Amino acid sequence: MARNNNHQNTVNIKNRKATFDYEIVETYTAGIVLTGTEIKSIRQGKVGLTDTYCMVINNEIWAKNMYIAEYSFGSYNNHTTHRDRKLLLNRKEIRRIARDCMQPGFSIVPLRLFINERGLAKLVIALARGKRQYDKRQSIKEREDKRTIDRMFKQ
Numbered sequence: 515m516a517r518n519n520n521h522q523n524t525v526n527i528k529n530r531k532a533t534f535d536y537e538i539v540e541t542y543t544a545g546i547v548l549t550g551t552e553i554k555s556i557r558q559g560k561v562g563l564t565d566t567y568c569m570v571i572n573n574e575i576w577a578k579n580m581y582i583a584e585y586s587f588g589s590y591n592n593h594t595t596h597r598d599r600k601l602l603l604n605r606k607e608i609r610r611i612a613r614d615c616m617q618p619g620f621s622i623v624p625l626r627l628f629i630n631e632r633g634l635a636k637l638v639i640a641l642a643r644g645k646r647q648y649d650k651r652q653s654i655k656e657r658e659d660k661r662t663i664d665r666m667f668k669q
Contacts, residue, residue, distance in 0.1 A: 527627040529563035536623055536642035545602035546635050549593050551585035556635050568622035570612040575601040619643050
């Protein structure tokens with residue numbers, strides 16, 4: 515039986531708030547340990563990364579507070595929406611992230627959730643340094659300047 519993979523590649527959920535609040539230092543692509551109803555909800559695009567953060571616990575990286583809506587056709591074995599989910603990375607990558615995360619001001623933030631060509635859910639996480647308030651103002655100013663320049667050239 516042939517499987518239609520066209521709908522899988524359309525899932526691309528971004529955490530826009532992360533790039534505004536953090537300065538991205540390094541990115542990693544991690545797999546996620548999911549249940550059956552969770553992957554079905556992700557394929558429908560019912561995911562939120564807004565308040566999600568990651569932690570290293572016992573040499574494992576966990577995504578905390580990631581919202582995946584309950585699957586509409588899931589029965590009694592439906593998942594809880596905000597449970598902790600384990601991320602899959604190489605041991606070497608986990609050690610590097612854990613070491614860098616120990617430095618003050620650094621944290622692990624999810625940037626993007628997508629489904630790859632093999633149909634697996636992947637989470638792009640970043641080692642990030644928190645921006646100060648004036649850095650955020652500078653980002654807003656640059657974005658506004660870019661918009662005005664784009665408007666001028668379109669006319």
